[in-house]
Amino acid sequence: GAGVSQSPRYKVAKRGQDVALRCDPISGHVSLFWYQQALGQGPEFLTYFQNEAQLDKSGLPSDRFFAERPEGSVSTLKIQRTQQEDSAVYLCASSWGQGEAFFGQGTRLTVV
């Protein structure tokens, strides 16, 4: 596609509910990143993939967060048993190797 596509754009979840956020990277981009951006803050690194391999998940805030990219293209970020502090915008970015990363529009998650 023309750019990084994320869905849904907005998600409201009840506390304790599981959610799944999808990222479609730019075709051919081998690297894929997830970031969490709290209101009024800069994005914070969560995890990154090179093709299907998750090379770094050190930024995932708890074991309730899980990301996968099984075929090296589309990625899903799953959050189990959502808490209010999980409310944020989740940004996905992709890049070709060491090139510049392009960001998607993000998914705004609100946990009520």
Place this chain on the structure above:
Amino acid sequence: ELKVEQNPLFLSMQEGKNYTIYCNYSTTSDRLYWYRQDPGKSLESLFVLLSNGAVKQEGRLMASLDTKARLSTLHITAAVHDLSATYFCAVSRGIGGGADGLTFGKGTHLIIQP
């Protein structure tokens, strides 16, 4: 641990004025980025700075990098209202040239008034 600090965090300025945003980072890195974010939107890449002394300019914005001082600046010349946005600097987390993710500053919220 890599830390990135921007200042100021908030800036209100008049059209036609010049100003500079500063970005300090704590450990050696091989790549520094500047991004722009409009409210409710994603991040738009402005500049990628790769080496000491690098300077890049686009319109009224100019970015520079001093790797020895671990400092980058984003200079705004003769500001116009359309430049109102939040500006982030970001530094590559490792030596992978950004392929291993970025550490961002908190952002500078810039308001340019007529």
